[in-house]
Amino acid sequence: MCNPAMKKKIFxxxxxSIILSGCALQRDVMTLDDRLAQAEQRYTEADQKNKKLEATLEEYRNAREQNDKELRSKTAGQNATIEELQEEIRILKGKLEETDYLLKQKINAFAELSEKREIKLESIDKTTSLNKDRIERLEQYLNFESTAQIQKGQPVSNIPSGKQAKHKLSENELYTSAKKAYDKGDLNAAREGFQKLLKEFPKSENADNAQFWIGEIYYREKWYEKAILEYQTVIEKYPKGNKVTASLLKQGFAFFNLGDKSNARLILSELIKKYPKSNEAKIAERKLKGIGP
Known part of the structure; x- marks a missing residue:
């Protein structure tokens, strides 16, 4: 058996030991409480950051949706505008084709009218020539001096029976002579000269100019239908010549003088579009302002 002193020591x-273990447990509990508090604080901070991220993400999503809506709206508007423009282009193309067809019809009508007039003129020339021959034969039968000889101041015996030999002019001489006649106002002589140049020297470097001046002669005579056809010949036959812009301008003027403002406006607009830097284009712009819509 243990003695009382030993029991006391053991007690x-x-x-x-109990007191010491109690102190250790209390320190552990306090440490755990501190760690738990730190963990809760980190959790709270993380939760706040997460909420901020979610809010930012939500704002981004809303902004993206808004941008998508605006983009879809703009795209729809642009598509509608493109469709409207395409429709306007189709309408304008149709009107242009219709106007081009009507213009060709009018040019063809002018050509037919001009051809009929030329046939009439040829018929008149033939009739005049036949009458002249009859008069000469009558004068010879009656032993009268012919009118041609009176004008020249020559007797009948001095006129040769064949055609008198004439010096053949070169292409430059023909052009210069015809141009001088035009400048003097002798339109018939100028027309004959230019037409002779085109007939004898079709590849002359002055061919496009000669063709243009023929159109100018008809324009000065106010035979605008014929002038339009002659200008059209310049445009089609000599597209690289120096009289294309002038021909387009005078075609527009001729149509205007005929009262056809629609075709006048069309041709002058074509001139401005194709040759915007030319002097004729500037004149056409001023003329269009005068013509009006």
Whole structure:
């Protein structure tokens, strides 16, 4: 059996152990509480950051949706505008084709009218020539001096029976002579000269100019239908010549003088579009302002 002193020591030892273990447990509990508090704080901070991220993400989604809506709206508007423009282009193309067809019809009508007039003129020339021959034969039968000889101041015996030989003019001489006649106002002589140049020297470097001046002669005579056809010949036959812009301008003027403002406006607009830097284009712009819509 243990003696009382030994029991007392054992009791004191156990008591001290219990006290010491209690202190250790209390420190552990406090440490755990501190760690738990730190964990809760980190969790709270993380949760706040997460909420901020979610809010930012939500704002981004809303902004993206808004941008998508605006983009879809703009795209729809642009598509509608493109469709409207395409429709306007189709309408304008149709009107242009219709106007081009009507213009060709009018030019063809002018050509037919001009051809009929030329046939009439040829018929008149033939009739005049036949009458002249009859008069000469009558004068010869009656032994009268012919009118041609009176004008020249020559007797009948001095006129040769064949055609008198004439010096053949070169292409430059023909052009210069015809141009001088035009400048003097002798339109018939100028027309004959230019037409002779085109007939004898069709590849002359002055051919396009000669053709243009023929159109100018008809324009000055106010035979605008014929002038339009002659200008059209310049445009089609000599597209690289120096009289294309002038021919387009005078075609527009001729149509205007005929009262056809629609075709006048069309041709002058074509001139401005194809040759915007030419002097004729500037004149056409001023003329269009005068014609009006």
């Amino acid at each position: 004191i030892f156990l008591l001290c």
